[in-house]
Structures are given as structure tokens and as C-alpha cells.
Amino acid sequence: MSHDKDTVTHLRLNPDDVGQQDAQSLLDAIQSDLRYEEVIHGCLNCGVCSGSCPSHRFFDYSPRIVVQTVLSGDAEAVKGMMDEYIWACAQCYTCAMRCPFHNSPGGLVMIMREVAVWRGMEAVHRLLKPYGRVLLKVLSIGNQLTPDMIQPDFFPDWGPKIPWSSTDLAIKRKAIPVYTLQVTTSAWRVSPETSYELYSIYEETGVFRLIEEIDPNLYEVVADMVEDLRDMVESAR
Amino acid sequence: MSNSVIVIGGGPAGLQAAATLGNFGLDVTLVEQHDVLGGAVAQHQYQVLMPDFSSGPALVARLAGAVQNNPHVTVVTSASIGAVEEDQEGFRVQLEGSHPHELQAQAVVLATGFDHFDPRRDGKYGYGLFPDVITGAELEEMFAKGPVRRPSNGEVPQSVAFIYCVGSRDRQVGNTYCSRVCCAVSAKQSIEIREQLPKARISMFYMDVRTYGLWEDTLYWRSQEESGVVYVKGRIAEVTQKAGQPVLKGEDTLVRGPFEWPFDLVVLAAGMEPSQGTRLLSQKFHVDLEPHGFVQQSEPMRNASLTSRPGVFVAGSASGPKAIEDAIAEGDVASLAVMQYLKTKVVV
Numbered sequence: 001m002s003h004d005k006d007t008v009t010h011l012r013l014n015p016d017d018v019g020q021q022d023a024q025s026l027l028d029a030i031q032s033d034l035r036y037e038e039v040i041h042g043c044l045n046c047g048v049c050s051g052s053c054p055s056h057r058f059f060d061y062s063p064r065i066v067v068q069t070v071l072s073g074d075a076e077a078v079k080g081m082m083d084e085y086i087w088a089c090a091q092c093y094t095c096a097m098r099c100p101f102h103n104s105p106g107g108l109v110m111i112m113r114e115v116a117v118w119r120g121m122e123a124v125h126r127l128l129k130p131y132g133r134v135l136l137k138v139l140s141i142g143n144q145l146t147p148d149m150i151q152p153d154f155f156p157d158w159g160p161k162i163p164w165s166s167t168d169l170a171i172k173r174k175a176i177p178v179y180t181l182q183v184t185t186s187a188w189r190v191s192p193e194t195s196y197e198l199y200s201i202y203e204e205t206g207v208f209r210l211i212e213e214i215d216p217n218l219y220e221v222v223a224d225m226v227e228d229l230r231d232m233v234e235s236a237r
Numbered sequence: 238m239s240n241s242v243i244v245i246g247g248g249p250a251g252l253q254a255a256a257t258l259g260n261f262g263l264d265v266t267l268v269e270q271h272d273v274l275g276g277a278v279a280q281h282q283y284q285v286l287m288p289d290f291s292s293g294p295a296l297v298a299r300l301a302g303a304v305q306n307n308p309h310v311t312v313v314t315s316a317s318i319g320a321v322e323e324d325q326e327g328f329r330v331q332l333e334g335s336h337p338h339e340l341q342a343q344a345v346v347l348a349t350g351f352d353h354f355d356p357r358r359d360g361k362y363g364y365g366l367f368p369d370v371i372t373g374a375e376l377e378e379m380f381a382k383g384p385v386r387r388p389s390n391g392e393v394p395q396s397v398a399f400i401y402c403v404g405s406r407d408r409q410v411g412n413t414y415c416s417r418v419c420c421a422v423s424a425k426q427s428i429e430i431r432e433q434l435p436k437a438r439i440s441m442f443y444m445d446v447r448t449y450g451l452w453e454d455t456l457y458w459r460s461q462e463e464s465g466v467v468y469v470k471g472r473i474a475e476v477t478q479k480a481g482q483p484v485l486k487g488e489d490t491l492v493r494g495p496f497e498w499p500f501d502l503v504v505l506a507a508g509m510e511p512s513q514g515t516r517l518l519s520q521k522f523h524v525d526l527e528p529h530g531f532v533q534q535s536e537p538m539r540n541a542s543l544t545s546r547p548g549v550f551v552a553g554s555a556s557g558p559k560a561i562e563d564a565i566a567e568g569d570v571a572s573l574a575v576m577q578y579l580k581t582k583v584v585v
């Protein structure tokens with residue numbers, strides 16, 4: 001398969017970068033991101049972003065300091081932030097709505113997080129731990145949340161009907177007059193062929209390598225699943 | 238035809254230009270849209286002027302007197318400019334108002350000034366929503382009427398906050414320039430408030446303090462040394478209201494980090510924008526605007542009043558934010574340019 005070199009580095013999807021955690025290379029990855037010029041134009045050091053930021057109010061976190069640190073070019077300091085500091089951002093983008101320079105500190109944090117994930121940084125191991133089930137769904141069928149993940153007391157913010165919604169799932173889903181939605185273990189029916197293609201993409205782009213890096217146990221489960229499905233699809237062809 | 242000039246706008250710049258041109262014997266018509274002369278100084282009744290704490294009403298009286306008592310100046314108020322044409326003779330300008338007629342002139346001075354930024358356009362300050370959030374211009378009007386009080390309940394404020402750079406230096410509202418005078422005007426106002434309220438907490442929330450040039454110590458330092466005014470470096474992110482009091486939310490970027498701080502009275506240092514008249518007349522006279530929407534000074538290194546169009550001159554805040562003293566100086570600068578222009582044009 002041929003890679004367009006520019007595209008690969010811009011999107012930071014170079015599979016060879018997985019695990020690469022040299023501080024300068026992390027900063028380079030952030031600053032060469034296609035979106036970087038759009039999210040950071042400079043900074044007036046005014047504090048409007050942090051003043052607007054819900055996380056600044058309750059945590060040791062300031063979007064202004066994230067922006068200033070990245071602009072300072074201090075790669076070690078930026079790497080330090082990627083371990084814990086930036087994960088306090090709620091991605092609400094109030095900062096972007098208010099910044100008088102039209103920066104998007106939340107957008108910068110998003111780029112930094114993607115780099116941190118892609119490079120398999122220690123923080124990501126910690127942060128993704130509670131999301132094993134979600135990750136497995138995403139990797140196996142491309143769904144994030146499925147009907148059978150809804151529990152009576154899991155999503156109180158989804159309203160008072162949630163306990164009711166979580167019972168008699170199979171019957172309730174059957175009542176939806178759309179054939180592809182009459183399932184409970186996925187959000188919609190996903191054909192084996194779709195998963196098969198999904199796995200090829202994950203493999204080509206380095207996603208599987210990334211999972212192997214940050215969660216070896218999960219990767220083992222995924223690898224078995226992939227092998228089984230590939231056997232099944234290929235013998236059926 | 239005699240040497241005649243139309244000066245449009247009866248603020249400090251236009252009044253000075255009209256008086257000076259009249260003193261040199263030119264035939265001047267001064268056109269003002271409102272029924273009062275003095276521009277922003279009169280409309281908002283500035284009592285005490287930055288930087289020298291001189292009297293606003295005295296300034297307006299002197300400038301207006303100089304045109305009203307000048308036999309070469311005809312003052313037309315409550316009038317506006319209609320159609321404009323230009324031929325070899327000069328400009329033909331239709332005057333609209335109670336006595337519509339045509340004016341002819343060889344030269345025109347645009348002194349149409351600025352409008353205050355309307356803080357309703359930036360919802361985060363709660364202006365128009367919370368009664369105790371007012372603009373600097375409204376504070377001037379309050380000074381003119383009597384002692385400073387909270388609009389919500391008429392009580393004496395125990396704490397006053399100034400928010401800098403409202404409507405200026407902000408891409409979100411489309412004004413990326415600095416309005417130049419609001420830092421110094423706010424410092425002046427804080428000193429005046431201290432005289433009335435010896436015990437009040439007075440805090441200035443700024444991104445930079447731009448009391449440039451000679452105003453650094455005479456206003457910025459003085460407000461701290463003599464008036465105990467406190468400066469906090471952090472641009473205000475939003476104003477909310479709790480228990481009938483405006484609450485300022487922001488980050489003290491140097492010292493204390495996040496804050497939510499209630500004040501009895503909040504003054505917005507709202508910036509300057511090209512006035513409606515400046516926008517309109519720049520179109521009628523086909524003069525170029527600079528990128529922020531003010532009248533472009535075509536050759537500021539030669540004379541500050543030259544525009545892209547020969548015969549049309551600009552003075553005062555129509556060409557950018559500036560202080561009264563600079564607006565008045567430009568009235569004279571424009572007069573000089575008009576005289577030079579007419580000298581080259583008219584064959585004696």
C-alpha cells in the first residue's frame with residue numbers, strides 16, 4: 001500500500017510513531033497538525049479562556065497556560081502537561097467562543113490528546129482503563145454504545161425513563177419498525193463484511209498496534225476476535 | 238466664487254477646524270446633525286476631562302463660542318447631508334433638515350467622529366440585563382447629574398469594578414484595534430469616584446494598561462498612589478448576577494488564579510467605533526476607509542487630514558480612536574491642509 005507522506009505526517013497516523021515519546025517529536029506532531037494554525041494564532045495572555053473555563057474553576061488547570069506552554073516551545077513542559085494536566089479539559093469549547101484572538105484552546109487540547117493517544121503515553125493507559133468495554137465495541141463493530149450497555153442507574157442525566165428503557169430490551173428493540181435496529185448487542189446490525197473491512201483499516205493505520213501498546217490484555221481479546229471473524233468471512237467467500 | 242468650506246460634524250475636531258478656517262477669513266459652513274454642539278463631550282456631558290481634569294462644559298462653551306461668534310462661520314444644526322456632487326467648481330451638497338438648501342464648497346472636512354461600542358453586542362458582560370452594569374459614557378452622565386449611585390436601588394456603591402477593552406482588541410466582536418483612550422479615561426474616572434467614595438473598593442480588570450506617553454504616572458500611577466485603586470491583570474470572561482449584585486468571572490493571570498467577584502457597580506470601558514455618520518459620509522464623498530472602518534489617512538507622513546480624495550479632508554476620531562486634545566489638534570491640521578489645497582486650486 002502506498003502512503004502519501006505529507007498526509008500521513010499531518011494526520012499523525014504514521015503507524016511507526018506509535019510508542020514514540022521523545023518530547024520534541026511530540027511537540028512537532030502537535031504543531032504540524034493540520035488544525036494547529038486554525039486553533040492557535042498567538043495569544044494575548046488575557047485569561048478570558050481560563051476565566052470562562054469550567055475546569056479552571058475546579059481543577060489546577062488553565063487553558064491559557066496550555067496555550068502559553070505550547071507557544072513557549074518548551075517541549076519537556078508540553079510533554080509533562082500531556083501526562084495529566086490537559087485531561088482536565090471538558091471539551092466544552094467555551095474558550096473558543098470567547099477568545100479575543102479567535103484561538104481554540106480546547107481545540108489545541110484535542111490535538112494534544114490525540115497525539116498522546118497515538119503515541120501511547122502513560123496517561124492514556126490510565127485514562128482508557130475504565131473504557132475497556134466501549135473500546136471493545138468500537139474495535140469489533142464500530143459502535144460506541146449499544147442497547148445492552150444501558151443500565152437502570154448508569155445514566156441518570158439521560159432522564160427518568162432510563163430505568164424503564166433498560167428492561168425487556170429485546171422486545172422493545174423489536175418494536176422499532178426498522179430491521180437493522182432490531183438488535184441489542186450493537187446499536188444497529190453490523191455485517192461480518194463490515195467488521196472485516198474495519199479490521200483492515202485498523203491494521204493499516206496502526207490502530208491495532210496502538211491498542212497492543214496501551215492495553216495488551218484488551219489486544220489479546222481483540223486479536224482472537226479478529227482471527228475468528230476473518231476465518232469465517234474468508235471461508236464463506 | 239469665494240473660498241468656501243463645509244465642515245461636517247460639530248465635535249471638538251469640527252468646531253476647531255471651523256473656527257480656525259473662519260479666523261483665516263474663509264467662508265465656512267459647519268453642519269451638525271444634533272441640536273447641540275460639542276460632539277461626544279456634550280452628548281455625554283463629560284464634566285471633567287482626561288488627562289488634565291479640566292472642565293468639559295467649559296471646553297464645549299469655548300469651542301462652540303468660537304464658531305458662533307465668528308462672522309465667517311455659518312452654523313447649521315439638526316441638519317444632515319443629502320446628495321453630493323462634484324464638478325470643476327467644487328462640491329454641491331444638498332442639506333436636509335428644517336431648511337433644506339444647496340451648499341457649494343471647494344473643500345470639505347469630515348469631522349463626523351465615533352460612536353461608542355454598544356456592549357449589548359457582546360452578551361458576556363450582561364449589559365442591558367443587569368442594571369448595575371453601565372458604560373463609561375453613562376458614568377460620565379451620572380457624574381453630571383449628581384453623586385454616583387447604583388442604578389438598581391439608588392444606594393451608594395461599596396465596590397466598583399472597571400472592565401477594560403470592552404468592544405476593542407477582540408476578534409469576536411470584529412474590532413481588533415485598541416481604542417486608545419479608555420484606559421486613561423477609566424483611570425481618571427476611578428480617581429473621581431475615589432473623591433466621592435473614600436471607603437469603596439475600586440478594581441480595574443485589564444489585559445494591558447495603555448495610559449501611553451505622559452499619562453503613565455499622571456493617571457495610572459496616580460490612581461494607585463493617591464486613590465488606592467487596585468489593578469488586576471485578567472480580562473473579564475463573563476458577568477453574571479447573584480443576589481442582586483453583578484459578579485465578575487475571570488482569571489487573575491498573575492497572582493490568584495480563578496475568581497468570581499461581586500461588585501456593586503460595574504463600569505464597562507466601551508471602545509470607539511467609526512460613527513454612523515463617518516460610515517455614511519465616507520461613502521457619499523467616496524473616500525477610502527482603512528481596514529478597521531475608519532476614514533483612511535492617505536498620507537499621514539505628510540498631513541494627518543489628507544484622504545484618498547483631493548478636496549476632502551478628515552479630522553478627529555473619524556480617522557481612528559483618539560483623545561480630545563488630538564481631535565482638536567487635527568482640526569487645525571485639517572485647516573492648514575485646506576488652505577494649502579485652496580491656494581493651489583484657486584487662481585487669483
Ligand SMILES: Cc1cc2nc3c(=O)[nH]c(=O)nc-3n(C[C@H](O)[C@H](O)[C@H](O)COP(=O)(O)OP(=O)(O)OC[C@H]3O[C@@H](n4cnc5c(N)ncnc54)[C@H](O)[C@@H]3O)c2cc1C
Pocket residue numbers: 245246247248249250251268269270271275276277278283285286287288316317318348349350351352353373374377418422507508509512513514515517518552553554555559560561562564
Ligand atoms: C467614555 C469616554 C470618555 C472620554 N473622555 C475623554 C476625556 O476625558 N479626554 C479625552 O481627551 N478624550 C476623551 N474621550 C475621547 C473623546 O470623546 C474624543 O476624542 C472626541 O470626542 C473626538 O472628537 P471628534 O470631534 O473627532 O468626534 P465626536 O466627538 O464624535 O464628534 C463628532 C460630531 O459629528 C457629528 N456627526 C456625525 N455624523 C454626522 C453627519 N452625518 N452629519 C452631521 N453631523 C454628524 C456628531 O453628531 C458629533 O457631534 C472619551 C471617550 C469615551 C468613549
Ligand code: SF4
Pocket residue numbers: 049052053054055056063088089090091092093094095096105106107109
Ligand atoms: S474546552 Fe476545555 S479548555 Fe476550553 S473552556 Fe471548555 S473545559 Fe476549558
Ligand code: SF4
Pocket residue numbers: 042043044045046047048049050063064067098099100101102103105
Ligand atoms: S483567551 Fe485566547 S488570547 Fe486570551 S489567554 Fe486564552 S488563548 Fe490567549
Ligand code: SF4
Pocket residue numbers: 401402403405406414415416417418419420421445446447506508
Ligand atoms: S485603551 Fe486600554 S481599555 Fe481601551 S482598548 Fe486600549 S487597552 Fe483596552
